Amino acid sequence: xxxxxxxxxxxxxxxIARAMAEATAQEMRADPRVFVMGEDVGPLxxxxxxxxxxxxxxxxxxxxxxxxSETAFIGAAVGAASDxxxxxxxxxxxxxxxVCMDAIYNLMAKNTYFSGxxxxxxxxxxxxxxGGYSDAGQHSQCLYGTFAHLPxxxxxxxxxxxxxxxxxxxxxxxxxxxxxxxxxxxxxxxWLGTEKGATVPVPEESYSVExxxxxxxxxxxxxxxxxLGVGVHHCLRAAKALEEEGFSAEVVDLRSLVPLDRDxxxxxxxxxxxxxxVDEDYHSYGVSGEIIASVAEHAGxxxxxxxxxxAYPDIPIPxxxxxxxxxxxxxxxxxxxxxxxxxxx
Amino acid sequence: xxxxxxxxxxxxxGDTEGVITSWLVSDGAEVAQGDLVAxxxxxxxxxxxxxxxxxxxxxxxxxDEVVAKGSVIATLES
Numbered sequence: 001x002x003x004x005x006x007x008x009x010x011x012x013x014x015x016i017a018r019a020m021a022e023a024t025a026q027e028m029r030a031d032p033r034v035f036v037m038g039e040d041v042g043p044l045x046x047x048x049x050x051x052x053x054x055x056x057x058x059x060x061x062x063x064x065x066x067x068x069s070e071t072a073f074i075g076a077a078v079g080a081a082s083d084x085x086x087x088x089x090x091x092x093x094x095x096x097x098x099v100c101m102d103a104i105y106n107l108m109a110k111n112t113y114f115s116g117x118x119x120x121x122x123x124x125x126x127x128x129x130x131g132g133y134s135d136a137g138q139h140s141q142c143l144y145g146t147f148a149h150l151p152x153x154x155x156x157x158x159x160x161x162x163x164x165x166x167x168x169x170x171x172x173x174x175x176x177x178x179x180x181x182x183x184x185x186x187x188x189x190x191w192l193g194t195e196k197g198a199t200v201p202v203p204e205e206s207y208s209v210e211x212x213x214x215x216x217x218x219x220x221x222x223x224x225x226x227x228l229g230v231g232v233h234h235c236l237r238a239a240k241a242l243e244e245e246g247f248s249a250e251v252v253d254l255r256s257l258v259p260l261d262r263d264x265x266x267x268x269x270x271x272x273x274x275x276x277x278v279d280e281d282y283h284s285y286g287v288s289g290e291i292i293a294s295v296a297e298h299a300g301x302x303x304x305x306x307x308x309x310x311a312y313p314d315i316p317i318p319x320x321x322x323x324x325x326x327x328x329x330x331x332x333x334x335x336x337x338x339x340x341x342x343x344x345x
Numbered sequence: 346x347x348x349x350x351x352x353x354x355x356x357x358x359g360d361t362e363g364v365i366t367s368w369l370v371s372d373g374a375e376v377a378q379g380d381l382v383a384x385x386x387x388x389x390x391x392x393x394x395x396x397x398x399x400x401x402x403x404x405x406x407x408x409d410e411v412v413a414k415g416s417v418i419a420t421l422e423s
Contacts, residue, residue, distance in 0.1 A: 011374040015367050015384070049391065190366035190386035196408055199367050 014202040015188025017049030019161035020126070020180075023168035024051065024088060026206045028058055031086060034172060035062040037073050038090030047092060048128050048187045070100035074125065078107045081123040086172060091127040094181065095138045097146070108177045109152030123178075124171045129157075130183040130230060130280055132193045132328055136319040142312070144228065144279070145286030147179050148257035154178040154211055155257040159186065159232035160200045163255055166209025174211065183229040183280075197233045212259035216268060220250035223274040223338055226265055226291050228254040231278040231329060234310075238334035247338070257287065262294045269295050273304035276337050278329050283311040305345035308337045348398060350419040352385060352412050356392045362413050363387035365406055372404040382419070385412060399423060 014022065028034045035058075036051055042065040045052030055063040066073040070091055077087040091097060097104065104125065111119050131140025148155045154176055158164035164182065171178035186198035217232060218239050225235040232253045239249035250268050254261065269275045275295055277288040288309035295301055310329045318324045357363070363385040370382050376396040383394040396402070400423030406412055 011370055011376075012380075013367075013369045013371065015369075018369075188367040188384065189389075189391070190364050190409075194366055194408060199369070 012201060012204065013199050014161040014165070015049070015199050016158060016161045016164040016182055017046075017052065017187045017189065019165035019202050020050040020168050020182065021045075021052050021054060022202070023165045023206070024172070025054060025057060027169060027172040028054070028062060030206075033084065033086045034088065035064065035085065036088045036090075037064045037066055037077060039066055039068060039092050041065060041090055046090065048182070048184060048192075049189055050126065050182065050187070051090070070096055071103055074100045074103040075107065077123050078103055078111065078121060081121045081177070082111060082119050086122050088124040088126060088172065091125060093139050094127040094129050094143045095141050097127075097143065105150045105152070109150060112176070113152060120175045121177050122175045124168075124180055125177065126180040126182065128184050129181045130185055131317055131324060132185050134319055134321050134324060137316040140317040140324070142181075142183075142229075142279075142281040144181060144257055144281045145290070147181070148260075148287065148290075152177070153258065155181065156211055156255065157181045157183070157228045157257060158255065159229055159253050160198045161202050162200050163209050163215075163253075165202050166207050167211065167255065169206055170208040170211050173208065178211065181229070185230050195230055195233050197236065209255070212256045212261060214255055214261035214264040215253045216250060216264065217253045218249070218251040220248035221272055222247045222249060223276060223341070224250045224252060224265070224268040224272045225276050225278060225334060226252045226254065227278040228257070228287070229280070231280055234329055234331045234334055235278055237331035238338070241331060241335050242338060249338070260290070260294070265291060266295055266298050266300070270300065270302070273302065274341060275303065275307040276334060276341070277307070277309045277311070278334055279309065279311045280329055281312060282314050283309065284314050286311065305341045308341055310334050310337050346423055348400065348421045348423065349417045350382070350394065350397060350402075350421060352394065352414050352416045352418060354414045356385070356394075356414065357387050357390070360414065361387050362411050363392070364411050365408050365418060366391065368404060368408060370402055372402070374402055376400065376402050376421070394418065396421065
């Protein structure tokens, strides 16, 4: 079963954390080569809940707690994947990539190319992103653009539990390395701020969501709001607010950064003529710039107004709650960006 | 018959209050006995609440509401 649309037939809802664990468990039952490694992924079930239940079902050989050395266990996963296993490893906070980037982008992302296609590296690197709960500058970044910029690995970012389960299943089955970036505010963990819109009905049977396909999650004709992860929920709230003012906003959930579904974004902007990109990653050199460029450089581009972005300012993430909340994208900022766009055009 | 779903007295140690982080079924949904219906977080640890019997569930305590042991968080109509 492969699908691109959320179905609301089931009454059972899951958080993204549970959806990730369920997809992982189903793939582990089906394929003995799949195993999990990382810090606190074992009896604790992951600090963000996404490996809960796996240790009890599969035991310490297939759900392995590691020492605090991302370099060692991500490097080990690349070796295991190159030798026929299908590891899932967790980089607990994406901010920690600094110590293990060689294993990620020189080994994981490039070994297939360097070997002329003889070596496959079928591994999933799952990692938490985002802030909003005062965890400061080394635990709150998104870094979507950093990973999507480097060739050789797929990058997915779910905004809800249905997509999270389907994308996780697809990522585990993929013969390429996939970076699975999940936003902490969508995990259903109370202390991280709970976005209710991410907890949605999820089928119990296994299914995959194709990597590389964006979704139009709300249709509209006055402006296209493009986002990913928690930003999709900001956009949906902004679209509701704009509807009360008489404007109709379309919302595109990218779901995947690599491959990037430029066609869906361009087709939407072709209908609306206006584009606002919402991204919790840094403003400059990132996803928001790439989306705007992808639309602007397209020969068929006909914009009614200069595009805008609501992104994170180019500053280290503040610890102080008032300062952090000031910096984060939100629905009000999206609505304000639309108002400014209409004044300017 | 209406049955209350209360936070079990032995769900966690001590008398600390918790918060409902997620409802895993919608208000008004039919649930079966033993279904996982909600998650409660206490000091960064999550605890699960199951349906004590089958029936139609009505939510009393919403997400982000504070609950104590014994708090009624939903009712079941069976």
